[in-house]
Amino acid sequence: MGISETLKKYSKAGNNKVFVHSFEIPLGKMIAGADDDFLYFVIFEDSKNIENTFEMIAAKLNCSFLEEKNKLLNQFENEVKDYFEGKLKKFTVPIKTFGSQFQKEVWDKLLEIPFGSTHTYGSLAKIMGRPVTHSRAVGAACGANTHLLVIPCHRLVASNSNGGFSCGLNRKEWLLKHEKKFA
Numbered sequence: 001m002g003i004s005e006t007l008k009k010y011s012k013a014g015n016n017k018v019f020v021h022s023f024e025i026p027l028g029k030m031i032a033g034a035d036d037d038f039l040y041f042v043i044f045e046d047s048k049n050i051e052n053t054f055e056m057i058a059a060k061l062n063c064s065f066l067e068e069k070n071k072l073l074n075q076f077e078n079e080v081k082d083y084f085e086g087k088l089k090k091f092t093v094p095i096k097t098f099g100s101q102f103q104k105e106v107w108d109k110l111l112e113i114p115f116g117s118t119h120t121y122g123s124l125a126k127i128m129g130r131p132v133t134h135s136r137a138v139g140a141a142c143g144a145n146t147h148l149l150v151i152p153c154h155r156l157v158a159s160n161s162n163g164g165f166s167c168g169l170n171r172k173e174w175l176l177k178h179e180k181k182f183a
Contacts, residue, residue, distance in 0.1 A: 003020070003022060006054055007020060007054070007067055009051075010065065011058065012058050012062045013062075014063055014064065015062075016063035017035060017063060017064055017065075017066055018035050018040060018057060018063045018064070018065050019033065019034055019035065019068055019069060019070040019072075020032070020068075021067075021068070021069045021077070023077055025080060025084060027044070027174060028044055028045065028171075029044065029045040030042060030043070030045070030148070031043055031050070032077075033057065034073050034076065034093075035063075035070075036070060036071065037072075037094065038072070038095055038096035039072060039073075039093050039094065039096070040057050040095075040146070041057060041146040042076070042146070042147050042148045042149055042150055043148060043167075044148065047166065047167050049166060056098060056146075057098075060098050076093045079093055083149065084178070086178075086181065089114075089182075091149070095150055097151075099141070102137065103144055105128060106141035107151045109124055109127060109128055110124075110145075110151050110152055110155065110156065113156075115179055116183025117155065117183070118156065119157075120135070120157055121135035121136070121138045121142075121156055121157075121158060121163065122135040122159060124138050142156055142164075142166070143164070145166070148167065149175075153165070153166075154171075154172045155176070155179075157176075
């Protein structure tokens with residue numbers, strides 16, 4: 001299903017509007033959605049979670065989706081360009097997340113991991129005051145992250161490998177190398 005069909009399928013009749021824009025980055029086509037206040041998602045076009053993301057955002061916001069850019073999406077696109085040029089280390093576009101309290105706690109901690117560095121799933125669990133055995137739950141929260149790049153789940157690795165990444169391990173490895181290059 002193409003993006004236009006997906007937008008139509010999940011749009012609600014409410015008064016809220018979420019603008020959706022697709023753009024190319026070195027890793028493929030990204031899709032971002034925002035209203036005038038918040039960026040709600042950043043996902044890859046080939047993400048296995050794309051339909052779930054649109055369905056969840058539509059339900060939470062009772063919104064319709066418009067395939068066009070607004071001011072916030074312009075800001076985000078400029079920040080992404082700067083990120084890939086090595087000029088931006090932390091995104092400033094305002095975001096809104098939807099998830100459990102634990103997921104939000106993980107995402108907040110991910111925002112604290114500096115550009116160019118990594119933590120293991122277990123070390124992040126410990127930073128959160130939880131046992132290392134929560135590392136799988138931390139990984140699951142990463143898999144539910146709908147703000148790729150902005151919430152840098154790619155900076156979490158397994159203790160003996162790069163771990164997983166919902167949009168492909170090759171992309172995760174590319175992002176880690178990119179950040180090391182500009183750190």
